Amino acid sequence: MQQVLVLNASYEPLNVCSVRRAYVLVFKGKAEVVEELDEPLRSATDTYAWPHVIRLLNYVRVPRIIQRKISRRALFARDGWRCVYCGDTSGRLTLDHVVPRSKGGDSVWENVVTSCAPCNLRKGDRLLHEVSMTLHSPPRPPAPVLFIRLAAHTIPTRWQPYLDNFGGTGTATGAVAA
Numbered sequence: 001m002q003q004v005l006v007l008n009a010s011y012e013p014l015n016v017c018s019v020r021r022a023y024v025l026v027f028k029g030k031a032e033v034v035e036e037l038d039e040p041l042r043s044a045t046d047t048y049a050w051p052h053v054i055r056l057l058n059y060v061r062v063p064r065i066i067q068r069k070i071s072r073r074a075l076f077a078r079d080g081w082r083c084v085y086c087g088d089t090s091g092r093l094t095l096d097h098v099v100p101r102s103k104g105g106d107s108v109w110e111n112v113v114t115s116c117a118p119c120n121l122r123k124g125d126r127l128l129h130e131v132s133m134t135l136h137s138p139p140r141p142p143a144p145v146l147f148i149r150l151a152a153h154t155i156p157t158r159w160q161p162y163l164d165n166f167g168g169t170g171t172a173t174g175a176v177a178a
Contacts, residue, residue, distance in 0.1 A: 003152050004051050005159045007034065009059040013144070013162055016151050022051040031056050035158055052158060068147065070112060077150055078142040079114035084135050085123070091116035098139065100125045109141040 004022035006015045017025075023041065025031035035053035042048075068074070075095060082089045096115035099105030102125055113135065115123070123131050145166050149155060155163070 002050075005053045005148070005152075005162060006031070007053065007055040007162060008062070009056050011055065011162065011165070012062075013148050013166055014056070014060065014062070016148055019051065022054050023048065025056070026051060026054060029057070052156070053162060062144070068141075070107060070109060073150060074142060074146065075112060076114050077146055078109075079139075082114065083116035083119050084113040084137065084139070085115055085119040085133050087136060088116045088119075091118065093117075094120045096120045096123060098128065098135070100127070103127065110139050113139050 002019045003016045004019055005013060006017055006022070006025075008014050019041070022031070026033055031054040033049050033051045033053075034055045035051075037050040037052050039050055040047045041050045072095065076093060080089075081093070083091065083093065093114050094117055096113055096119075097105045097107070098111050098113055101107070105111050119133070123133055128134060143166065145163050148163065152159075
């Protein structure tokens with residue numbers, strides 16, 4: 001099923017939606033087509049532009065205080081599908097609490113990281129300094145664009161300029177299409 005990138009009035013990526021939903025937003029005057037596909041949408045009597053990227057005409061305030069829930073897939077994508085301790089991408093990945101839960105660590109974006117099984121076993125229930133391990137980069141909440149990348153099966157190349165401007169460099173799933 002074809003997906004459409006939805007931009008805020010400020011061109012900030014908000015979400016992805018179906019072609020049908022995008023066309024309804026355009027038809028009702030709530031959005032405009034920024035990019036369209038070469039092939040038109042056809043009805044029994046008319047032909048319309050096939051939306052690929054749409055922009056809402058009215059700005060939608062996105063609450064930044066609300067944190068998205070942690071999911072395994074989002075954590076793996078945030079950490080680039082690699083162990084944050086050794087950088088390995090070939091091993092079986094697990095999740096690790098930087099400050100173990102037994103020592104008061106919470107399951108929050110800033111404390112949970114992707115780890116390969118050997119590093120997770122080596123660290124165990126200890127703090128990083130106790131086992132002389134370091135993080136390649138400190139864990140932090142992911143950019144909102146990550147969730148758009150996870151929602152879309154593939155990221156069309158024509159979406160890249162809109163995603164790159166808002167912390168969307170690289171691909172979460174590694175899939176890029178034309």
